[in-house]
Every structure is written in C-alpha cells, then in structure tokens.
Amino acid sequence: MAYALQRFGQMLIIVIIALFAVFSTQRLAPGGPFDGERPPPPAILENLRAYYDMDLSMPAQFYAYLFGMAGREIEANGTAGKAHWFVVPKNAEITTLGGTTDRSTDDDLFVRRFCPWDQWLGQVLPGARAQMRENGTVFRKCGVVRGDFGLSMARRSIYVNDYVRDGLPATLKYAIPSLLFALLLGVPMGFYAAYRQNKPADFIMITIGMFGTVVPNLVMAPLLIFLFAVQLDAFFHWLFVETLEWIELARRQRTLNLIPSGKTGGVMHYVLPTLVLGTGLLGRIVRLSRAGALEALRSNYVRTARAKGLPAHVILLRHVFKPAILPVLTYMGPVTAFILTGSLVIERAFSLPGLGRQFIAAATDRDYTLLMGTTVILLLAIILLNFIVDLLYTWLDPRIRRGGGRS
Amino acid sequence: MSAPRTPLLSIKDLHIEFDTPDGTVKAVNGINIDLFKGEVLGIVGESGSGKSQSWMATLGLLAENASTSGAVLFDDHNLLNLPTRDLNPIRGNRIAMVFQDPMTSLNPYLTVETQMIEALRIHQKDMSKPAARQRCIQMLDRVAIPDADRRLKQFPHELSGGMRQRVMIALALLNDPEILIADEPTTALDVTIQAEILDILLALQPERGMAVVFITHALGVVAEICSRVCVMYAGQLAEVGPVEDVFTDARHPYTLSLLKATPRAAQDTTEQSNEALYAIPGAPPNMRMPPQGCPFEPRCACANSECSQENPKLEPLDDAPERLKACFRQQSSAELTEALNHGR
Numbered sequence: 001m002a003y004a005l006q007r008f009g010q011m012l013i014i015v016i017i018a019l020f021a022v023f024s025t026q027r028l029a030p031g032g033p034f035d036g037e038r039p040p041p042p043a044i045l046e047n048l049r050a051y052y053d054m055d056l057s058m059p060a061q062f063y064a065y066l067f068g069m070a071g072r073e074i075e076a077n078g079t080a081g082k083a084h085w086f087v088v089p090k091n092a093e094i095t096t097l098g099g100t101t102d103r104s105t106d107d108d109l110f111v112r113r114f115c116p117w118d119q120w121l122g123q124v125l126p127g128a129r130a131q132m133r134e135n136g137t138v139f140r141k142c143g144v145v146r147g148d149f150g151l152s153m154a155r156r157s158i159y160v161n162d163y164v165r166d167g168l169p170a171t172l173k174y175a176i177p178s179l180l181f182a183l184l185l186g187v188p189m190g191f192y193a194a195y196r197q198n199k200p201a202d203f204i205m206i207t208i209g210m211f212g213t214v215v216p217n218l219v220m221a222p223l224l225i226f227l228f229a230v231q232l233d234a235f236f237h238w239l240f241v242e243t244l245e246w247i248e249l250a251r252r253q254r255t256l257n258l259i260p261s262g263k264t265g266g267v268m269h270y271v272l273p274t275l276v277l278g279t280g281l282l283g284r285i286v287r288l289s290r291a292g293a294l295e296a297l298r299s300n301y302v303r304t305a306r307a308k309g310l311p312a313h314v315i316l317l318r319h320v321f322k323p324a325i326l327p328v329l330t331y332m333g334p335v336t337a338f339i340l341t342g343s344l345v346i347e348r349a350f351s352l353p354g355l356g357r358q359f360i361a362a363a364t365d366r367d368y369t370l371l372m373g374t375t376v377i378l379l380l381a382i383i384l385l386n387f388i389v390d391l392l393y394t395w396l397d398p399r400i401r402r403g404g405g406r407s
Numbered sequence: 408m409s410a411p412r413t414p415l416l417s418i419k420d421l422h423i424e425f426d427t428p429d430g431t432v433k434a435v436n437g438i439n440i441d442l443f444k445g446e447v448l449g450i451v452g453e454s455g456s457g458k459s460q461s462w463m464a465t466l467g468l469l470a471e472n473a474s475t476s477g478a479v480l481f482d483d484h485n486l487l488n489l490p491t492r493d494l495n496p497i498r499g500n501r502i503a504m505v506f507q508d509p510m511t512s513l514n515p516y517l518t519v520e521t522q523m524i525e526a527l528r529i530h531q532k533d534m535s536k537p538a539a540r541q542r543c544i545q546m547l548d549r550v551a552i553p554d555a556d557r558r559l560k561q562f563p564h565e566l567s568g569g570m571r572q573r574v575m576i577a578l579a580l581l582n583d584p585e586i587l588i589a590d591e592p593t594t595a596l597d598v599t600i601q602a603e604i605l606d607i608l609l610a611l612q613p614e615r616g617m618a619v620v621f622i623t624h625a626l627g628v629v630a631e632i633c634s635r636v637c638v639m640y641a642g643q644l645a646e647v648g649p650v651e652d653v654f655t656d657a658r659h660p661y662t663l664s665l666l667k668a669t670p671r672a673a674q675d676t677t678e679q680s681n682e683a684l685y686a687i688p689g690a691p692p693n694m695r696m697p698p699q700g701c702p703f704e705p706r707c708a709c710a711n712s713e714c715s716q717e718n719p720k721l722e723p724l725d726d727a728p729e730r731l732k733a734c735f736r737q738q739s740s741a742e743l744t745e746a747l748n749h750g751r
Contacts, residue, residue: 301511303468304575306467307506309529323515398518399564
C-alpha cells in the first residue's frame with residue numbers, strides 16, 4: 001500500500017514535468033495557432049491572444065493553463081452546460097487588482113485571477129463574486145487541474161474536453177480489442193514457440209510475429225482493405241449473386257460488405273482496424289513471451305519441477321507462466337505509445353473518429369490547447385498503465401513485494 | 408562380497424552426446440554402473456567428467472541438444488527411452504534428485520508450500536491438501552527446519568542457502584523415493600552448512616533404506632559418507648570399488664593423482680611442509696575430439712605407448728573382483744605413487 005502511494009506520488013511529479021515540457025516546447029516552436037495564410041487584423045489578433053492568455057509571460061501562461069485564470073461567458077442564458085469556466089453575466093462589474101474597474105460588455109469577457117508572476121493582472125474580487133451569485137450565475141473554476149482543457153484554438157467554439165470525450169472512446173473501441181487480440185494470441189504463441197524451440201512450430205510462430213512487426217500499419221491497412229473489403233466482397237458477390245443467382249441479395253444490395261473498410265457501426269467495422277493494429281503488436285508480444293518462457297524453461301527451477309514428475313502443462317502454467325509473462329507486462333507501458341502512433345495511421349485509413357486524427361489536426365493547426373489536451377490524455381494513459389503494470393509486477397514477483405532480498 | 412545381488416538400477420553402456428554449434432561433445436562414453444538397494448554410491452570426478460550428466464540422463468533431465476544411447480534399467484524399464492508420460496510417475500516419486508544450486512533450484516515465484524505440496528499430490532492423487540501440508544511440515548522437521556509452519560508460507564528468497572537446500576532435500580524425500588540422486592548438494596554452501604546437510608542425509612538414508620547417489624568432487628565427503636565410489640574421468644569410469652579400498656589402495660593413476668591433489672591439514676607438526684599443493688599437470692581432453700587411447704594418458708605419469716594406442720576397458724582387479732579399474736598398468740598402489748612422484 002505504501003508502495004502504491006509512493007508510486008502515485010512519483011506519477012504526479014512526472015505528469016507535471018511532462019505537462020510543462022509539452023507546454024513550453026509547443027509554444028517555443030515557430031508558428032502559432034493564429035498564423036494562417038491570411039492572418040486576422042491586428043486588433044482581433046490581440047483580442048484572440050488575450051482570450052487564450054497568450055499575452056502573458058510563459059510561466060504565467062502555464063500557471064493559467066493549470067489553475068485556470070480566465071473565465072468567460074459561454075451562453076447568455078446561463079445554462080452553461082459545457083462550460084467549465086466560470087460564467088460571468090453581461091455587465092458584471094469586475095475590479096482588477098490594479099484598482100481599475102471594468103465592465104463586461106460582450107460575450108467574450110474574461111476575468112483574470114491572481115497570478116503570482118503577473119501581479120497587475122487582477123482577480124475577481126469578493127464583491128464581484130457576490131454580485132454574480134445574486135444574478136444567479138453559475139460559478140465554476142477551470143484549469144487542467146480541475147479537468148478543463150479549455151477551448152480549441154483552431155475551432156474556437158469547441159471544447160477540447162468534447163474532442164477528447166468523443167475521440168477517446170472511439171480510439172479505445174479498436175485499441176482495446178487489438179491489444180486483447182495481440183495478448184490472447186501472442187502469449188500462447190510465444191509460449192508454444194518456446195516449448196517447441198527450434199522446431200518447425202517455433203519457426204512458424206516467429207515468422208507470423210515478425211510479419212506483423214515488420215509490415216507497417218501504413219502498408220497493412222490498405223492491403224487488408226484490398227483483400228477483405230474489396231476482393232472478398234467481390235468473391236462473395238460472384239459466388240452468391242452471379243453463380244448461385246440469389247437475385248434477392250442482388251436486388252437489396254450490390255455487395256455483402258461482410259468486412260467493411262471503414263466508418264463506424266456494427267462490430268464488423270472494427271474487424272480490420274483491430275487486425276491491423278493487433279498484428280503490429282503481436283510480433284513484439286510473441287517475441288517477448290517466447291524469450292521469457294525460454295529463459296524460464298532453461299532455469300534450474302523448471303528442471304526441479306521436471307524432476308518432481310510434473311506434467312508439461314502444470315510446469316508451463318504454474319512454473320513458467322509468471323516469470324515468462326513479466327517481460328510482456330513490462331511492454332504494456334510502451335504499448336500505449338505504440339497504439340497512439342498506430343492510431344494516427346489507422347484512423348486515417350479506416351475513416352475512424354478518434355484521438356489520433358485530432359492529434360494530427362492539432363499538430364498541423366498549432367492548436368495549442370487541443371494538442372495539450374490530447375497529449376495529456378495519452379500521457380495519463382501511459383502513466384496510468386505503467387502504474388498498473390508496476391502494481392501487477394509486485395503482485396507477480398514476490399521478491400519485489402517484500403521489498404528487496406533478491407537472489 | 409556375498410552372492411551377486413540384483414541391482415536396483417543399472418546403467419548399461421551409457422553414451423551421452425551434446426550437439427553444439429562447435430561440434431558434438433561426447434560427454435559420457437559408455438559407462439556401466441550398478442546401484443544396489445540401500446547403498447550410498449559416491450561419484451567423483453573433475454568438472455566436465457560427465458558425472459552429473461550421466462545421472463541427469465536417468466531422470467530424462469538432459470538439455471534439449473543431448474542424445475543418448477545405451478540403457479538405464481530400473482524396474483524392467485529402460486528409463487532412457489521411456490516417454491515422459493511414463494517417466495513422470497517415477498520422477499520425484501521413486502527416484503528423486505537434489506540439485507547443486509539451491510539458490511536457483513526453487514521457483515522464486517511460488518511459496519515453499521506450493522512447491523512441496525505439488526510434488527506430493529502429483530504422485531498421491533487422493534491425498535487431501537491438509538494431509539499433504541501436514542506431511543510437508545513433518546518432512547521439514549526431519550531436515551531440521553525450525554518453525555516449519557511459517558516457513559511453508561514463505562518464498563524461497565526469504566530462506567538462506569542452507570535452508571533452501573534443506574527444503575530441496577525435504578522435497579526430494581516427500582514421496583519416500585527408492586533412490587535419491589544428490590548432485591553436488593553441498594558445493595554451493597559454506598562448510599558448516601555442508602556438514603549439517605551431510606548429517607541430515609546420513610541420518611535419513613538408513614532410516615528409509617534408500618539408495619543414495621552422491622555426486623561430488625569433494626573426496627573427503629565421499630570418504631565420510633559413501634560405501635562405494637566410482638571415479639569418473641572424461642566421460643568414463645576410471646575406477647570403481649568400496650570406498651576404503653579405493654582410497655587406501657588406489658590402482659588407477661588418476662585416482663591416485665586426485666587423492667594426492669586433495670588439500671589436507673597436516674597431522675602433526677613434523678609433517679608440516681611448505682610444499683605446494685599437488686596439481687595434476689595438463690587439462691582434461693577436449694571432448695569434441697576424445698583421444699583414441701586412454702583419455703588420461705597425456706597427463707599420466709605412468710603411461711607408455713600402449714596407453715595412447717588403445718582405450719583400456721573397465722575390468723575387475725585380479726586380486727579383488729569387486730573392484731574395477733580401466734588401466735593397463737597392473738602395478739600396486741605404492742609402485743604407482745612412486746612413478747607419480749618420480750614423474751614430477
């Protein structure tokens with residue numbers, strides 16, 4: 001338990017460091033979200049930059065990003081369904097720290113809160129807050145720490161949170177099946193290959209695994225689309241409609257579309273994306289579990305187990321499984337990164353909505369907030385998975401569990 | 408010796424070869440060993456003499472790249488070509504083995520309890536878990552492990568080396584085997600623990616009437632606990648016989664050299680000398696290309712031309728038929744020692 005807490009603390013520190021790294025590198029890179037072919041007029045640009053806190057110093061921007069300094073009215077009726085920012089009614093009186101008084105005159109009013117680096121920026125004072133409450137305004141805080149990633153910079157009416165909320169499940173819908181596919185197929189394959197080391201079965205398993213690893217998603221995706229979605233359908237059409245003369249089928253639809261090549265819908269729509277991403281993962285998992293199992297099989301304790309007269313399946317499941325699964329488990333951390341890079345290609349190839357697509361869009365548009373949002377989500381996924389892997393590790397390996405005493 | 412007894416297990420003309428990328432290693436070249444009920448048989452030899460491998464072969468524990476010929480007869484079975492399915496009821500049940508390295512021979516991922524109980528229940532299918540547990544505790548008590556109940560729940564890394572080897576011995580003895588093969592069980596342990604382990608083995612052996620094969624390169628240990636000894640060199644038997652006879656009146660130059668190379672504390676002050684410890688000159692032959700003649704010939708002080716031409720067979724001594732040796736030299740022990748000293 002103490003170990004879990006300690007690991008959790010480490011996780012938090014890593015998240016903050018990583019956040020800062022991504023935040024500063026993207027802003028230091030040339031170009032910005034508003035540098036289009038036709039840049040907006042200077043006045044609008046100035047407003048835009050202020051709107052996104054980009055007129056602040058870098059540390060102040062980061063602070064604002066984390067703890068949310070800006071508030072703005074989202075919808076005039078105050079429902080503020082999607083708003084995580086605090087809502088200020090029109091004409092609210094805002095007093096800044098400098099002593100001047102502002103009146104919010106348009107929808108895009110923003111109020112800045114105290115920030116240690118830019119003292120002059122001001123804050124919502126108690127009086128203003130009370131007034132807001134009087135007007136029945138919903139007051140909400142914002143910032144990444146409260147789970148608010150802000151507004152997209154390229155599409156200014158859409159929240160990054162909404163992008164993520166729509167994109168993440170879409171990605172998980174094929175990422176999790178492909179991971180399961182790779183694990184449930186790859187681990188037994190690796191074990192079997194190790195058990196039959198240097199025999200034809202071993203060779204076949206390694207070849208299948210290598211094939212999956214070596215052929216990039218970029219090639220695999222169109223290949224499978226061509227084979228399954230195009231050729232197979234053409235074959236079925238030929239078989240059922242032209243040869244067996246199932247006229248009814250021909251009348252209803254031109255092809256069976258058994259394994260579709262894209263878009264979302266039924267389960268079948270996820271077959272090809274899962275296969276493409278899954279085979280990419282498969283090779284690594286076969287190799288890792290094979291290596292792990294081989295090492296365990298060669299170990300002295302497996303020799304002891306054999307000397308006890310245990311049958312092969314007991315040896316494999318009880319004595320080999322745990323040590324052999326550990327390398328695979330370690331790989332489950334980096335696997336998130338693999339799925340991310342895979343998703344970039346797969347979502348394009350199979351016209352799937354998902355984080356990968358948004359990631360590319362965010363990068364090309366210099367959409368800082370969206371890029372941060374997607375990065376943070378993936379970062380959290382990687383860190384969380386690593387955290388789970390670490391906990392599983394301690395559960396699997398008693399030598400870590402009791403804290404030391406390795407032999 | 409009394410009338411010829413039937414051996415419990417007999418190794419007949421056993422050959423073991425390992426296929427390696429650099430060629431075939433002929434680890435064991437035609438050895439014959441009979442093991443009788445209730446005896447403690449010592450197997451001594453240098454590292455790489457095939458002493459461990461020949462007994463690994465009896466339990467089918469050789470590496471994947473090994474191939475064997477000959478026979479290991481046990482209870483009308485030839486263990487060498489018995490399929491694993493038929494070998495398993497014998498392994499750990501009628502023939503058990505204790506390995507050299509207690510640090511790695513227990514599975515670090517499983518508790519002592521799991522590893523002991525599985526050994527019991529695989530052979531005694533109707534034994535309940537509590538009964539098996541009880542038996543394990545009993546067995547741990549027998550090998551002098553205090554607080555057995557708690558130890559059972561622990562993982563191997565929580566036990567010391569000596570403790571682990573005792574667990575290994577308890578594990579091997581759980582099913583009351585007829586034969587216990589102890590493959591250098593004390594090599595990895597320090598001297599005081601070695602003595603304890605030997606005491607435990609010595610105490611348990613007569614009480615169970617089992618035959619023990621004790622593989623070691625410590626001649627002192629053999630002298631202490633064994634009744635018969637086989638001296639192995641380069642995958643062959645050099646000399647076989649009762650321990651006292653072989654050690655006091657060795658007839659094979661290799662046995663003599665081994666004995667001479669044993670460090671010992673000076674018996675009295677007058678004997679104290681600054682003489683360096685004797686070492687057999689040269690190195691064992693490369694077993695990828697075993698020599699045509701006697702494998703010990705290049706290092707032997709007593710060899711002549713005959714020795715390099717032909718490999719001597721293991722034959723009974725003229726004056727002591729229960730003893731065997733593989734050497735053309737028919738001199739007495741004293742004469743051979745003389746030659747040895749002179750040759751140096």
